[in-house]
Amino acid sequence: MVGPGVSLIICPGLLGSAQAFSRFARRLAEDQQAGYAPLRKLVQPYILRRLKSDRQIIADLPDKTELKAYCPLTRMQAALYQESVATLAQQIETLDGIQRRGVVLAFLMRFKQICNHPSQWLGDGAYAPGDSGKFSRLRELAEAIAARQEKVLVFTQFQEMTGPLAGFLQEIFGRPGLVLHGGTPVKARQSLAEAFQREFGPPFFLLSQ
Known part of the structure; x- marks a missing residue:
């Protein structure tokens, strides 16, 4: 703005x-x-x-x-999504104007969180890989990249997802990667980029707003 x-x-x-x-x-x-x-x-x-x-x-x-890769929702994600849709439909019946728009925007954010991982919306900190269709698809892609000994950049809209994703990818690649988000000091950002670009540098780089 x-x-x-x-x-x-x-x-x-x-x-x-x-x-x-x-x-x-x-x-x-x-x-x-x-x-x-x-x-x-x-x-x-x-x-x-x-x-x-x-x-x-x-x-x-x-x-x-x-290359677009579609990630089907897990049963837990689908149940939470369906429940949220029903709650949204119920709430907007009595609202109009700016209030209605605000509620819709809030639920759009909830839908994004559920599609990322149920734990992001629930806030339980579990982040079991099998509970998310995106995590399952990311595993397939990352394992193929790791087998070729290549590197990968992973982007996420949500800063709070960088921790769970970093731990998940570290298990796949067998060593830690790098994380850069809005809270990363400006002076440290260039050194992170240089470390990733080194031939035998970290295998993955997570970036967020």
């Missing part, structure tokens, strides 16, 4: 004071038709988005190859 602090640097007064911007943002949040479109239009001239596909920006990157 672009805030008034950014406007002070790029274009002073563009978004007004913090109080004025807060009132403006609240009005946008309540507008079910336009949403945040007016804000995007306002700041668009000041935002430059560069894409990996732009060869003028990065000329030495190979073409990206994508």
